Amino acid sequence: MRAILLEKPGPGFALRMGTLPVPEPAGGEVRIKVTAAGLNPVDYKFAEIGQEGWVLPHVLGLDIAGTIDAVGDGVAGWAQGQRVACFGNPWRRGGFAEFAIAPAQALAAIPDGLSFESAAALPTAGLTAYQIFHRKVAPRPGRTALIYGVTGGVGSFAVQLAKLAGYKVIGVAAAARSEIARHLGADHVVQPDDLQSLLRRLNEGRLADLVVDTVGASNATAALDLLAFNGALACVVDFPDFRRINWFERGVSIHEVALAAAYRAGGEAEISDLGLMLSELIALVDQGRVTPLIAEIVTFEQIPDALHRLRRRSVTPGKIVARLA
Incomplete structure (x- = not known):
């Protein structure tokens, strides 16, 4: 699969388009075919400092929206083809790739009337x-x-x-x-x-x-x-x-x-709460009561440049979202 790769964390981090094997979901996990991914300051901050336990090259991207492509053992309530979004685990490879793995309990369903781009602007x-x-x-x-x-x-x-x-x-x-x-x-x-x-x-x-x-x-x-x-x-x-x-x-x-801390300091209940909160937030957006402020939609290939612009604050107000598919 294609992915935006971080070869080595550091202040002068570089990102490039590359390929990785398509990941397989373990028990309790799903594989998402990523349609859109949100960009956040935390992405470039993690790229600068790295995280213990990363397998390099790492794939950034905590805001993931797409379609379930495969379901691991023991997953109930989710099936192939469902439209979903999630806040990803920073210690795992993320959403700047064609496919991403996510724990099933962290998922939130995306209503048919809500775009993948709007959903990807929500998690972080x-x-x-x-x-x-x-x-x-x-x-x-x-x-x-x-x-x-x-x-x-x-x-x-x-x-x-x-x-x-x-x-x-x-x-x-x-x-x-x-x-x-x-x-x-x-x-x-x-x-x-x-x-x-x-x-x-x-x-x-x-x-x-x-x-x-x-x-x-x-x-x-x-x-x-x-x-x-x-x-x-x-x-x-x-x-x-x-x-x-x-x-x-x-x-x-x-x-x-500290959302990400749910994956390290929390347990299943705290990770499930990420999915619950995201579901509640998506409902508010679907009802028109909350609107994501999307400044720009970029392509898969433009993610590295957009992330560096975000780091330099050379962006317009609102969120940057990448359309991958």
């Missing part, structure tokens, strides 16, 4: 946002959520899911992207300057009840000063400097979102 970014609002933070209708990077992959889903959860949403984005953020549902769009004053002005003197940080450690640290009493900080990229917190002063909580 969509589940990261979905986990915040449906697993990490209790719903607080009428409260305020401050979301960074609202026109990015995670942020664009977070805005929409926050609105569905009843939050008033204040999005942080560059002025040029304000219109996109408002179209996604943000009540207000602000630039990352003097946010504490802006929050109080837009929020009747209150700070944020929830902050979703998609930027990094220094930004997450600064966000601690934006939390109201009993506020929550959801960290997508890195943790804040905990020395900035005066414990037992404001009752804040910090939430780590």
